Amino acid sequence: MTEPLIRADDLHKTFPGTGRKEARVPILRGISLGVHPGEMVSIVGPSGSGKSTLLYCLSGLxxxxxxxxxxxxxxxxxxxxxxxxxxxxxxxxFVFQSYNLIPSLTARENIALPARLARRGASRAAIDQTLAEVGLTGRGRHRPGQLSGGQQQRVAIARVLAMRPDIVFADEPTGSLDTSTGTDVLRLLRASAGEGRSVVVVTHDLEAAALADRVLVLRDGLIHSELRHPRPEQVLEAITYAGAAA
Known part of the structure; x- marks a missing residue:
């Protein structure tokens, strides 16, 4: 098997307590995992289980x-x-729920910005191709305020795909979208994993989680269970069990 693009071993993370003299609060309590090229992994679990913290630690944020x-x-x-x-x-x-687009730039300019900052450059043809991949042909001159929430999230994904990264991290990328649009967005991420990237998604959306090759269910900062190619109802059952056992 190929070497994982992401590997964590016995990962621990704490946050300060609410008072100056209170002990630090454990958030991650010894997590080990690996994510291979071409694999999409969803991270789910009850509120407060450490999902987003794990994502940020894995990505270096x-x-x-x-x-x-x-x-x-x-x-x-x-x-x-x-x-x-x-x-x-x-x-x-990175793909986040808040899109993080620059309001004064067009969709095309937002997509090109990371490549410009990395001094790679991005051709107009390449950007137009990426816009087509996310279903936004003809929207390149529109600014974020002229686009729907779903279209803005597609621009955010196009911005990532244009960079051709090895790894994509997504934190609740469908949290502010309607069900139909959210499904389209997750299928774009699923397709990008099929192109050899590793994709790691934190989500509360059962349908979204079930698109992954593996689903990691967190509870109290630990991996409580792991599901492979699950159905949405199996994800719900695993989260419910993890919550009840907490």
Whole structure:
């Protein structure tokens, strides 16, 4: 089997307590996992189980207390801020619920921006091709305020796909979308995993989670169970069981 693009070993993370003298609160309590090229993994679980914190630690957006994370073959623990940012620019794409588009830029300009910042450049033809891939042909000149929520999320995904990253992290990418639009967005992410990328999605959407090759169910900062190619009802059952056992 190929080497995982993402690997975590005995990952721990705590947050400060509510008071100055209170003990730190454990969020991740020894998580180990691997995500291989071409694989889509969904992370689900009851509220407060550590889903988003795990995503941020795996992507290098959040420091962890102990354990180890390797991203695209590089250990994150000893990387300084500059090298960590360079690693993310080279290998990682992010899709979040808030879209993070720049209002004054057109869809085409938003898509081209990360490539410009990375000094790669992106041809107009390549950007138009990416717009076509996400179903936004003819919308390249529109600014975010002229697009629906679903269209803005498609621009956000196109911005990631245009960079051709090895790894895509998505945190609740359908949280503010209607069911039909959300399904379309998740299928775009599913297709991108089929092109050899690793895709890791945190979601509360059962249909979205079931699109993944594997579903990791978190409870109290630990992997409570793992499902392979599950049906939505199996995901619901696993989350319900994890919540009841918490």
């Amino acid at each position: 959040e420091p962890y207390d102990s354990g180890a994370v390797r991203l695209a073959g590089r250990g994150l623990g000893k990387l300084g801020r500059g090298r960590l940012a360079a690693l993310r620019r080279e290998h990682v794409g």
